[in-house]
Amino acid sequence: MIKVALLHFCFEDYTIELANSLVKYVDLTLIQPEKVSNVCSNVLDSRIRVISFNKPRIRDPRNLLSMNTMMDIIKDIQPDVLHVQETNDPWYDWTLLLNKMPPLVTTIHDIFRHPGDKIAVFGSDYTRRIAFYRSQQLIVHTHQLKKILIEQFRIPQERVNVLQHGELxxxxxxxxxxxxxxxxxxxxxxxxxxxxxxxxxxxxxxxxxxxxxxxxxxxxxxxxxxxxxxxxxxxxxxxxxxxxxxxxxxxxxxxxxxxxxxxxxxxxxxxxxxxxxxxxxxxxxxxxxxxxxxxxxxxxxxxxxxxxxxxxxxxxxxxxxxxxxxxxxxxxxxxxxxxCQEDLNWANIAAQTAQIYYKKMNIQNKINVS
The missing domain is CATH 3.40.50.2000 (Glycogen Phosphorylase B;)
Known part of the structure; x- marks a missing residue:
């Protein structure tokens, strides 16, 4: 069974349900900012190891220390795969660019900022592209998003996987x-x-x-x-x-x-x-x-x-x-x-995610579905 670190800064609901099913297939550690800990409490499978770290507001320069802490956690775990839920956080993006990372899978929920969305940080539309190119595999939820990544960002199609967004x-x-x-x-x-x-x-x-x-x-x-x-x-x-x-x-x-x-x-x-x-x-x-x-x-x-x-x-x-x-x-x-019992079922989505780890990341272990 391979060791996977699942890192998220947002999309908590998606991450919770994915993690609860994914732990059947991999040795899983969830890494998250302390501010989302309450959202995830009492709904996570007890087999999931959870490590939280302090993450200041996006414009706070103490994010430099926060990213160092995050990298120390990742290095301590030594995962076979690091799976990151998309973030609009430039601090993470620059950390990704400047550090050696484990084999990386990134789930991209939104390629572009939505019209009228003023929450995103200045420059994040550009820095987030770092994850597109640094990841060995990308996961998106629709074929339309896959097409955009292939045609507009020149990502090889074999690196882009379409998995449904599970029911919540x-x-x-x-x-x-x-x-x-x-x-x-x-x-x-x-x-x-x-x-x-x-x-x-x-x-x-x-x-x-x-x-x-x-x-x-x-x-x-x-x-x-x-x-x-x-x-x-x-x-x-x-x-x-x-x-x-x-x-x-x-x-x-x-x-x-x-x-x-x-x-x-x-x-x-x-x-x-x-x-x-x-x-x-x-x-x-x-x-x-x-x-x-x-x-x-x-x-x-x-x-x-x-x-x-x-x-x-x-x-x-x-x-x-x-x-x-x-x-x-x-x-x-x-x-x-x-x-909800078929293509939107989290057990099926987790199995497909594990297949990406094993087959497309060139990891040879077989999935244990027991």
Whole structure:
């Protein structure tokens, strides 16, 4: 069994579920900043060794010491493979460039910064490319992202692997309260960071059209980012809209999805979607824009509905269709939950990840699946 160090700075949910399944195949150590320790506590398999280190805010020069500590941890572990979840942290990128690293696998969740996303640090769009070229293997979640890496960054195709983003519903069910929320038959959910590329304005424009056909429709808007009040200059009907314009505590996330019948992703740009992965695992239906990697994640008319981005009428019609047809809801929910046991299942994703370690990193050990 090979020794793997799994390093992450963000994408905690993804890392938790991958690690819990990956520990069946490899000798696993999880390396993480102390600030994410609470997020990962109580949900990790006890067989996973966890090492945390102090990581200051991104603009703090003490990151130099932090990166030295991180490298000392990696050197002490002496892993056969270092697997890193993508980071927008230039401190890590420069450390990667200037140090000798173990055989490196990097999971790239987003190749480019999303339009309107001002959180990323200046220069990180350029420094993150260091990981593209220093990694022996890259993992992405859609064939569209693989194509970009091959065509725009000239990465050899044999170094780029497409693995699905696993479902996240079971994680939030384990984290959530014991009070199961009743599904509200006409409630929609817009969840996550509220930024221009998420297309909230198109959903709000569609709401009056939906209400004409389904007067009971309600929209929950949950997440921080833009100030949602800008979309409601004259106020809003509190019976029609429930707005939580703030960070959503982990223990309350699952309840929002349990209450909602449909999650709406009216994005105008997308690489992949953890929100869709969470919706599938919670049995919440998905209506999304046919843009970027969403068209690979959501199987149109099988486990979700896709509409052209920015098309308010098409978005309204798809939501009306789904809310009006209980048989269609049941069919799509069953199909989505079935995928959670197939290509979105973490055991399958972990096995594929282990195959990358063994086969493509030229490591000769055989996988022990017992």
């Amino acid at each position: 519903g079971s994680l939030y069910q384990r984290r959530g309260s014991q009070n199961i929320q009743a599904r509200e038959p006409y409630t929609l959910l817009f969840f996550g960071r509220i930024l221009p590329y998420k297309g909230l304005k198109y959903l709000l424009e569609a709401m009056p059209l939906i209400a004409e056909r389904i007067p009971e429709v309600k929209l929950i808007i949950a997440g921080r980012g833009e100030n949602v009040s800008q979309y409601f200059p004259n106020g809003y009907d509190q019976k029609r809209y429930e707005i939580i314009n703030d960070f959503i505590p982990i223990e309350k996330v699952g309840n929002l999805f349990q209450r909602s019948t449909v999650t709406v992703l009216p994005y105008v740009e997308a690489s992949q979607s953890g929100v869709a992965a969470l919706s599938y695992g919670m049995g919440t239906l998905v209506v999304a824009s046919e843009v970027g990697g969403l068209s690979e994640i959501i199987q149109h008319k099988k486990d979700g509905l896709l509409v052209p981005p920015g098309d308010v009428r098409a978005l309204a019609d798809a939501i009306i269709c789904l809310l009006s047809d209980r048989d269609l809801q049941q069919h799509m929910q069953t199909a989505a939950l079935a995928r």
